[in-house]
Amino acid sequence: MKRYALSLVCAACLSTDGVAGLKPCTTCESDGGLRSTSNVVQAFRPATAGAQSDNSSNTTLTAVDGIKVGSFTLPGGTTGCTVILVDGEGVPGGVSQRGGAPGTRETDLLNPLNMVDKVNAVVLSGGSAFGLDSATGTVKWLEEHHIGWDVRVTRVPIVPAAILFDLPIGNNARNHPGPDCGYQAVESATTAPVTMGTVGAGAGATVGKMGGAGTSMKGGLGSAALRMPNGLVVAAIVAVNAAGDILDPDTGKVIAGARKADGTFADARTLLRSGALAQRRAQTPRAVENTTIGLVATNAKLTKAEVSRMALMGDDGYARAIFPSHTMGDGDTVFSLATGKWDGQADVSLIGALAADAMARALVQAVTQATGLPNIPAVRDLKK
Amino acid sequence: MKLWMFAVLALAATAELAPKRQQREGGRPGVNNTLTAIPGIKVGHHTLTERPTGCTVVLIEGGATASVDVRGAAPATRDTDLLNPAKMVEQIQGIALSGGSIFGLSTADGVLKYLEEKNVGIAYGRRRIPIVPGASIFDLGVGDASVRPTADCGYRAAQAATDAAVVEGSVGAGTGATLGKLGGMERAMKSGVGSAAIVMPDGVIIAALVVVNPVGDVIDPATGKIVAGVRAEGRPGFADARVMMRSGVPRVNRGDNSTIGVIATNATLTKAQASYLAQMTDDGYARAIWPIHTMVDGDTVFAIATGGKPGAPDMMTIGALAADVMATAVVRAATQATGLPNLPAVRDLK
Numbered sequence: 001m002k003r004y005a006l007s008l009v010c011a012a013c014l015s016t017d018g019v020a021g022l023k024p025c026t027t028c029e030s031d032g033g034l035r036s037t038s039n040v041v042q043a044f045r046p047a048t049a050g051a052q053s054d055n056s057s058n059t060t061l062t063a064v065d066g067i068k069v070g071s072f073t074l075p076g077g078t079t080g081c082t083v084i085l086v087d088g089e090g091v092p093g094g095v096s097q098r099g100g101a102p103g104t105r106e107t108d109l110l111n112p113l114n115m116v117d118k119v120n121a122v123v124l125s126g127g128s129a130f131g132l133d134s135a136t137g138t139v140k141w142l143e144e145h146h147i148g149w150d151v152r153v154t155r156v157p158i159v160p161a162a163i164l165f166d167l168p169i170g171n172n173a174r175n176h177p178g179p180d181c182g183y184q185a186v187e188s189a190t191t192a193p194v195t196m197g198t199v200g201a202g203a204g205a206t207v208g209k210m211g212g213a214g215t216s217m218k219g220g221l222g223s224a225a226l227r228m229p230n231g232l233v234v235a236a237i238v239a240v241n242a243a244g245d246i247l248d249p250d251t252g253k254v255i256a257g258a259r260k261a262d263g264t265f266a267d268a269r270t271l272l273r274s275g276a277l278a279q280r281r282a283q284t285p286r287a288v289e290n291t292t293i294g295l296v297a298t299n300a301k302l303t304k305a306e307v308s309r310m311a312l313m314g315d316d317g318y319a320r321a322i323f324p325s326h327t328m329g330d331g332d333t334v335f336s337l338a339t340g341k342w343d344g345q346a347d348v349s350l351i352g353a354l355a356a357d358a359m360a361r362a363l364v365q366a367v368t369q370a371t372g373l374p375n376i377p378a379v380r381d382l383k384k
Numbered sequence: 385m386k387l388w389m390f391a392v393l394a395l396a397a398t399a400e401l402a403p404k405r406q407q408r409e410g411g412r413p414g415v416n417n418t419l420t421a422i423p424g425i426k427v428g429h430h431t432l433t434e435r436p437t438g439c440t441v442v443l444i445e446g447g448a449t450a451s452v453d454v455r456g457a458a459p460a461t462r463d464t465d466l467l468n469p470a471k472m473v474e475q476i477q478g479i480a481l482s483g484g485s486i487f488g489l490s491t492a493d494g495v496l497k498y499l500e501e502k503n504v505g506i507a508y509g510r511r512r513i514p515i516v517p518g519a520s521i522f523d524l525g526v527g528d529a530s531v532r533p534t535a536d537c538g539y540r541a542a543q544a545a546t547d548a549a550v551v552e553g554s555v556g557a558g559t560g561a562t563l564g565k566l567g568g569m570e571r572a573m574k575s576g577v578g579s580a581a582i583v584m585p586d587g588v589i590i591a592a593l594v595v596v597n598p599v600g601d602v603i604d605p606a607t608g609k610i611v612a613g614v615r616a617e618g619r620p621g622f623a624d625a626r627v628m629m630r631s632g633v634p635r636v637n638r639g640d641n642s643t644i645g646v647i648a649t650n651a652t653l654t655k656a657q658a659s660y661l662a663q664m665t666d667d668g669y670a671r672a673i674w675p676i677h678t679m680v681d682g683d684t685v686f687a688i689a690t691g692g693k694p695g696a697p698d699m700m701t702i703g704a705l706a707a708d709v710m711a712t713a714v715v716r717a718a719t720q721a722t723g724l725p726n727l728p729a730v731r732d733l734k
Contacts, residue, residue: 250608275585278698319670324704353675
C-alpha cells in the first residue's frame with residue numbers, strides 16, 4: 001500500500017517523466033519531503049473506484065470523459081490532420097491565440113462576448129492556410145450525423161480549427177490536407193489513447209529552426225493527462241512545429257532543438273544572445289515558418305469565460321516547454337474544452353495551472369514520440 | 385520638517401537594502417544591469433515608513449512608444465486602454481507601479497503633477513498632458529491596510545528617479561510584496577523588486593523591472609528548481625505549489641497577489657510591436673512563476689521602446705530575450721528581498 005501511495009506521489013509531481021512513463025520519476029524523491037507531508041500523501045490515495053477505472057491507464061487527451069480523437073495522415077506520411085471530437089451536443093470552448101502568424105477559423109465565435117457557447121469538434125491540421133479546409137470535412141461528417149448548433153432548418157456544426165506550416169517537408173507544397181482528411185480523421189475518432197508522434201497534424205511538424213538549414217529536428221503530435229484524486233482530469237494535445245527548441249521545464253534542459261555541426265544542441269537561448277541569429281536573418285530575410293497548435297480539455301463544468309481563462313493559462317505550457325515561443329513566425333494557438341462530465345467542484349485557477357502543466361508535458365511527448373524523416377532526426381534518433 | 389524626515393528615512397532604508405550587484409546573463413561587473421541601462425529611462429522608489437508599502441516610478445521624459453499585456457484575472461490598472469495599438473496616443477512619459485491595491489493607483493496622480501511641473505507630456509495648446517499608466521499589487525495584508533501609497537508617494541518617487549542602477553529588493557512598490565501564498569500568509573515568503581538587462585552585440589538593450597507578488601512560487605527556469613515559495617510545514621524547504629495544487633490541498637480563493645512589470649528596449653518599435661513585445665515578455669512570468677495568470681493574480685506587463693537605436697528591429701530576438709530577461713528579473717526580486725517578521729526572504733533561509 002505504501003508503495004502504491006509513493007507511485008501516486010511520483011505521478012503527481014512535476015517530473016515530465018512520471019506520468020509519461022518514459023523513465024522512473026526521480027524528481028519528487030530528490031526533493032524529499034513529499035511523503036512526510038501527511039495531507040499530500042492522503043490526497044494521493046487511489047481515486048475512488050468507479051466510472052473511469054477502465055480508462056485509468058490512459059495518459060492522453062482521451063482520458064477526459066466525453067472526448068474522442070482521430071488522426072489522418074496523408075499518403076507519403078508528411079502531413080495530415082487531427083480531430084478532437086466532442087460527445088453529444090457540444091461543450092463550452094475557448095481559445096488563446098498568441099503567436100504572431102496564425103492560421104485559424106471560427107476562433108472569433110469563441111470570444112466569451114459572442115453567442116455560441118457549444119463546440120462540436122476542433123481540427124488541427126498541417127498544410128498552412130490550405131489545411132484550414134480540413135475542417136470542411138469534419139463539418140460535413142457532423143452534419144451527416146445531425147450534430148451542431150440548432151438553427152431549426154438544419155444543424156450548424158461548430159468546428160474551430162488551426163493550422164501549422166509544414167509546406168517545405170516532403171511533397172507538402174502540392175499535397176495539402178483537405179476536406180477528405182478532416183472527414184477521415186473524425187470518422188476514425190475514438191476514446192482509445194491518442195496515437196502520438198509523426199502522425200496527423202504532427203506528421204510534417206519540425207522544431208529547432210533557429211540554427212539554419214539542416215539543423216532542425218522532428219516535431220510531432222503529443223498528448224498528456226493529469227488526474228486528480230477527486231476525479232478531476234485535465235489533459236492536453238499538441239502538434240508542435242515551433243521555431244524554438246523544446247525544453248524540459250523540470251530541468252531547463254533542451255530535449256530537441258537546433259543542432260550544431262557536432263550534433264549537440266546549439267541552444268536557442270545562446271544563439272539569440274550571441275546576435276548570430278539577427279545577423280543571419282539580416283543577410284537572408286525570410287519569414288520563419290512554424291506554429292504550435294494544441295488543445296487543453298477538462299471533464300469539469302466551466303462557463304465560456306472560465307474555459308477561455310483555461311486556454312490562456314494552458315498557453316503558459318508553451319512558454320515553459322518552448323524557447324522561444326509566441327514569436328512573430330509562430331502562429332501559436334491553444335483551444336480549450338470543458339466537457340462537464342464530472343460534477344465535482346474545482347476552481348479555474350487550479351484547472352488552468354494543471355492545463356499549463358499538461359500542455360508542457362504533451363510538448364515533451366510530441367518530440368520524444370516522434371519518428372524522424374530524411375535529414376530531420378527525431379529525439380530517438382540521437383545518440384544517447 | 386516631517387517631510388524631510390521621511391526622505392531621510394527612505395534613503396537610509398534603500399541604502400541599507402542596496403544589493404551587492406552580481407554578474408548575470410549579459411551583465412558585466414560594475415555595469416548597470418538594470419532597467420536604467422537604457423538611456424532615457426529613470427527609476428525612482430518611495431518607501432512608506434508607516435507600514436511596508438510604497439511605489440516605484442519609471443520616467444521616460446523624452447517619451448517612449450508603449451503598450452501593455454494584462455493576462456492576470458484580477459488586475460488593478462489605469463490608462464491601459466490607451467495603450468491598445470488601435471488607440472491614438474503613441475507615447476507615454478511615465479509608469480507608476482505601487483502597492484496598496486486599487487487605492488495605490490492614485491500614485492500616478494503624483495507622477496502627473498511632477499511631470500506637468502516639468503512641462504513634460506503631450507502638447508495641448510500651451511499645456512502638456514503627461515501620460516502615465518499604472519498598475520498596483522495587493523499588499524494590504526502586510527501590516528495596517530489603511531496605509532496606502534498616495535499621490536504624494538508617486539511625486540516623491542518621481543523626484544527620486546535617477547538613471548543609476550535600480551535598487552532592488554524590498555523597496556518601493558515591492559516593499560509589501562510577498563510570494564508563495566498557496567498555503568496562506570503563514571507559510572509565504574517576502575518578495576520585492578527585481579531588475580535585469582541584456583546588452584546585444586549590436587547595441588540593442590533589453591531590460592526588465594518587476595514587482596513580484598504572485599500567489600505562486602518563483603522557479604529558476606534554468607534549472608526548474610524553486611527559488612522561493614510556500615514553505616514546508618515542520619521541516620526546512622519548500623512545499624512546492626505544483627505538488628500542493630495536485631494534492632487538492634489549497635483553494636486559490638484570495639486576491640492577495642499580482643505581478644506587475646516593465647519591459648523596455650532602446651530599439652525603435654511601432655505601438656503594435658510594443659504590444660507584441662509585452663505579450664512575449666509575459667512568457668517570462670510563465671517560466672519563472674508557478675502558477676501564474678490565475679483568477680487571483682492581476683499580472684500585467686508594460687512595454688516601452690525609447691527609439692534611441694534607429695533601424696528596423698529584429699522582433700524575434702528582442703521578444704525572445706525580453707521573456708528571458710523578465711524571468712531573470714523575477715528571480716532577482718525573490719533573491720534580493722529582505723524579510724519581515726514571519727515573512728522570511730530567500731537570504732533568511734540560508
